[in-house]
Amino acid sequence: MTSRNIVKKLFQHIGKSTPLAIRFSLLQERGGTDLGREVRGYAVKFYTEEGNWDIVGCNIPVYFYKDGQYIVGLIHALKRNPVTGLxxxxxxxxxxxxxxxxxxxFLWIFSDIGIPDGYRHMSGFSVHTYELVNEHGESHFARFHFITDQGIKNILSQQALQLGARDPDYATRDLYNSIANGSFPSWTMYIEVMTKEQVEKADFDPFDVTSLWPKGRYPCARLEK
Ligand code: HEM
Structure with a gap:
C-alpha cells in the first residue's frame, strides 16, 4: 500500500528550520506506569509552510509485523485477559x-534498552522507509533517526519496579521538570539513504519494517542544524 503525503520545501536547503512537535506515548492503559518494559511512541509532526507532515515513529528502529491485520492480535495479547482481568x-x-x-x-524490548530512563534519554526512529524526490525528479529512499543529544540511558528491571512503585509518572515528570527548569532536551536528525538503483538491486527488502538495513552499508548522514 502506498501512502503519499507530499511536501516540497521541508528539507529544501541546509539551515532551513521548521517548527515541530513530538508526542511520546506508551502502549499502557490509562493510569499505567511510565516504567514498563515496552515500546515507546515517538510521533513527530512538522508544521511546514505547506501543511503538517508526520513521522509516526518509535524508540525502537523496527516494528512487530508487516501485515496491518496483526495489530488486533498484538493489542489483545498486550491487554488484560478478559476472563481473569490480569x-x-x-x-x-x-x-x-x-x-x-x-x-x-521483542528482542530489543527484552534487552537493556527496553526501559528507557525517561523520554529525554531515548532516540526515535521512523522505522518506515520514505521516498524523497529532489528538484530534478530523482528519488532517494530514506529512514530517519532522531538520536538523543542527552545520551542513551536505560533502567534495569529491578530499579524500574522500585521507581515505578514510588512514581509511576517518572518519565512524564522528568520531561516536564527539565523543560520547566529551562533545560531543553534535543535530538539530532540523521538520514540513512539508498538510491533508487540500490533499492532495485538490493538483496533484502528495504521497505520491510521488521528489519534494519544492513549496518554500515548505506550512508547515515547527519542533517545539519
Ligand atoms: C499497520 C500497522 C499499524 C497499525 C494498524 C497501527 C494502528 C495504530 C492505531 C489504531 C493507533 C492509535 C491508537 C490510539 O490513539 O488509541 C496508533 C498509534 C500510534 N502508532 Fe501505530 N499502527 C501500525 C503501525 C505503526 C508503526 C509501524 C509505527 C512506528 C513506526 C507506529 C507508531 C505509532 C505511534 C507512535 C502511535 C501514537 C501516535 C500519537 O502520538 O498519537 N504504528 N497506531
Whole structure:
C-alpha cells in the first residue's frame, strides 16, 4: 500500500528550520506506569509552510509485523485477559511464536534498552522507509533517526519496579521538570539513504519494517542544524 503525503520545501536547503512537535506515548492503559518494559511512541509532526507532515515513529528502529491485520492480535495479547482481568504473558508469547517476525522488536524490548530512563534519554526512529524526490525528479529512499543529544540511558528491571512503585509518572515528570527548569532536551536528525538503483538491486527488502538495513552499508548522514 502506498501512502503519499507530499511536501516540497521541508528539507529544501541546509539551515532551513521548521517548527515541530513530538508526542511520546506508551502502549499502557490509562493510569499505567511510565516504567514498563515496552515500546515507546515517538510521533513527530512538522508544521511546514505547506501543511503538517508526520513521522509516526518509535524508540525502537523496527516494528512487530508487516501485515496491518496483526495489530488486533498484538493489542489483545498486550491487554488484560478478559476472563481473569490480569495481564497474560502466555498470550504475548503465543503471539511471538505465531508471528516470528515480531521477535526482532521483542528482542530489543527484552534487552537493556527496553526501559528507557525517561523520554529525554531515548532516540526515535521512523522505522518506515520514505521516498524523497529532489528538484530534478530523482528519488532517494530514506529512514530517519532522531538520536538523543542527552545520551542513551536505560533502567534495569529491578530499579524500574522500585521507581515505578514510588512514581509511576517518572518519565512524564522528568520531561516536564527539565523543560520547566529551562533545560531543553534535543535530538539530532540523521538520514540513512539508498538510491533508487540500490533499492532495485538490493538483496533484502528495504521497505520491510521488521528489519534494519544492513549496518554500515548505506550512508547515515547527519542533517545539519
Ligand atoms: C499497520 C500497522 C499499524 C497499525 C494498524 C497501527 C494502528 C495504530 C492505531 C489504531 C493507533 C492509535 C491508537 C490510539 O490513539 O488509541 C496508533 C498509534 C500510534 N502508532 Fe501505530 N499502527 C501500525 C503501525 C505503526 C508503526 C509501524 C509505527 C512506528 C513506526 C507506529 C507508531 C505509532 C505511534 C507512535 C502511535 C501514537 C501516535 C500519537 O502520538 O498519537 N504504528 N497506531
Amino acid at each position: 495481564r497474560d504473558y502466555n498470550a504475548l508469547f503465543d503471539f511471538i511464536l505465531h508471528r516470528p517476525e515480531s521477535l526482532h522488536e
